[in-house]
Amino acid sequence: MSPTYDVVVIGLGGMGSAAAHHLSSRGARVLGLEKFGPVHQRGSSHGGSRITRQSYFEDPAYVPLLLRAYELYEDVERATGRDIATLCGGVMIGRPDSLTVSGSLRSATQWDLPHDMLDAAEIRRRFPTLAPQDDEVGLFERKAGLVRPENMVAAHLQLATRQGADLHFDEPMTHWEPYRDGVRVHTAEDTYTAGQLVICPGAWAPRLLTDLGVPFTIERQVMYWFRPRGGVRPFLPENHPIYIWEDADNVQVYGFPAIDGPELGAKVAFFRKGQVCTPETIDRTVHEDEIRAMADHMARCVPDLPGAFLKAATCMYSNTPDEHFVIARHPAHPESVTVACGFSGHGFKFVPVVGEILADLALTGTTPHPIGLFDPHRLAAAPA
Numbered sequence: 001m002s003p004t005y006d007v008v009v010i011g012l013g014g015m016g017s018a019a020a021h022h023l024s025s026r027g028a029r030v031l032g033l034e035k036f037g038p039v040h041q042r043g044s045s046h047g048g049s050r051i052t053r054q055s056y057f058e059d060p061a062y063v064p065l066l067l068r069a070y071e072l073y074e075d076v077e078r079a080t081g082r083d084i085a086t087l088c089g090g091v092m093i094g095r096p097d098s099l100t101v102s103g104s105l106r107s108a109t110q111w112d113l114p115h116d117m118l119d120a121a122e123i124r125r126r127f128p129t130l131a132p133q134d135d136e137v138g139l140f141e142r143k144a145g146l147v148r149p150e151n152m153v154a155a156h157l158q159l160a161t162r163q164g165a166d167l168h169f170d171e172p173m174t175h176w177e178p179y180r181d182g183v184r185v186h187t188a189e190d191t192y193t194a195g196q197l198v199i200c201p202g203a204w205a206p207r208l209l210t211d212l213g214v215p216f217t218i219e220r221q222v223m224y225w226f227r228p229r230g231g232v233r234p235f236l237p238e239n240h241p242i243y244i245w246e247d248a249d250n251v252q253v254y255g256f257p258a259i260d261g262p263e264l265g266a267k268v269a270f271f272r273k274g275q276v277c278t279p280e281t282i283d284r285t286v287h288e289d290e291i292r293a294m295a296d297h298m299a300r301c302v303p304d305l306p307g308a309f310l311k312a313a314t315c316m317y318s319n320t321p322d323e324h325f326v327i328a329r330h331p332a333h334p335e336s337v338t339v340a341c342g343f344s345g346h347g348f349k350f351v352p353v354v355g356e357i358l359a360d361l362a363l364t365g366t367t368p369h370p371i372g373l374f375d376p377h378r379l380a381a382a383p384a
């Protein structure tokens with residue numbers, strides 16, 4: 001007889017590990033199935049650091065979720081002793097009418113979030129490593145900073161296991177079907193039945209969620225680590241903020257302080273501008289011309305950063321057409337399936353609150369969190 005669960009969670013990356021934790025913390029019998037090993041490098045939740053911030057330029061509707069995510073960072077830190085969040089401050093730089101600056105200011109104003117508006121001279125004075133153009137400004141937020149993706153995933157897996165969840169690694173779901181009042185889930189090893197299914201597929205969404213009606217685009221992204229010219233001291237987190245920097249051509253680059261000492265330097269990446277790929281076709285090699293383009297770009301705005309190139313790594317974004325998330329009951333299976341996907345390159349900072357929302361949706365069918373923006377119906381193809 002197949003084992004029976006209250007909830008099966010597919011994918012134990014960022015979102016699925018958080019779902020497994022929140023579901024099991026409420027007493028649900030949980031099975032988590034993951035295609036690869038724990039805390040792997042082949043999805044979207046690796047690379048040592050992710051920006052977190054509250055003055056959210058993408059839309060003020062994200063702010064209440066961020067306020068809750070910040071509380072949960074502390075809970076996870078307390079419960080596991082792992083280093084989850086480093087709030088070193090952050091500065092969002094660009095021309096005043098850029099989305100990065102104007103959108104951040106809109107959220108800060110609407111939600112009354114503490115922030116300072118800095119002109120170019122003030123940015124240079126407070127953060128001597130940053131070299132803005134005279135017509136650029138910055139919104140500084142003291143509560144911005146970074147979260148550590150591998151630690152967060154490991155912590156959620158640890159908590160879920162402690163709370164009795166069964167987590168099976170290297171056991172991908174092959175397919176599932178409705179069964180009685182719930183679902184039946186198949187792997188090469190076994191078949192499981194459950195009342196509820198929660199699908200957190202990351203870049204595998206186009207394969208696992210064909211009937212969702214959302215046109216996902218999977219995008220290859222590269223993270224670069226450089227050793228700053230003149231040493232890491234000015235780049236240490238006690239001296240250096242995270243930054244998101246939009247230039248006159250609307251190209252956004254973002255970077256981190258040197259969080260892991262001189263050997264690992266400081267990380268930077270372009271936000272978007274990646275190549276369309278699939279998890280099977282992604283080019284994992286980072287090429288000379290890409291490294292040169294990043295070094296040239298940084299030489300203009302953080303001139304000391306591209307001293308020596310240290311390493312690079314690839315990662316995948318799962319984009320929706322409007323770059324907002326999809327978190328909902330599955331429209332085709334509203335009684336038994338919940339989905340969390342399309343995080344469009346900005347999901348990690350929300351991981352713990354998404355876990356809480358998924359537990360709400362799977363166990364009660366609804367959530368008190370404001371998730372209207374993430375309804376997949378907004379993206380359904382218009383009738384011909």
Ligand SMILES: Cc1cc2nc3c(=O)[nH]c(=O)nc-3n(C[C@H](O)[C@H](O)[C@H](O)COP(=O)(O)OP(=O)(O)OC[C@H]3O[C@@H](n4cnc5c(N)ncnc54)[C@H](O)[C@@H]3O)c2cc1C
Nearest residue numbers: 011013014015035043044045051173202315343347348349
């Ligand atoms: C380079 C880069 C930089 C980023 N920077 C930021 C940032 O600064 N701030 C921020 O907030 N966000 C950032 N993001 C986005 C954020 O990291 C992602 O939104 C988040 O990690 C997505 O988590 P996920 O759970 O959806 O995907 P994943 O963590 O990839 O998890 C999906 C899991 O599903 C598993 N899976 C797939 N198919 C199956 C199957 N059939 N059976 C079982 N398991 C399966 C996969 O193996 C994987 O483990 C960045 C992303 C990248 C790539």
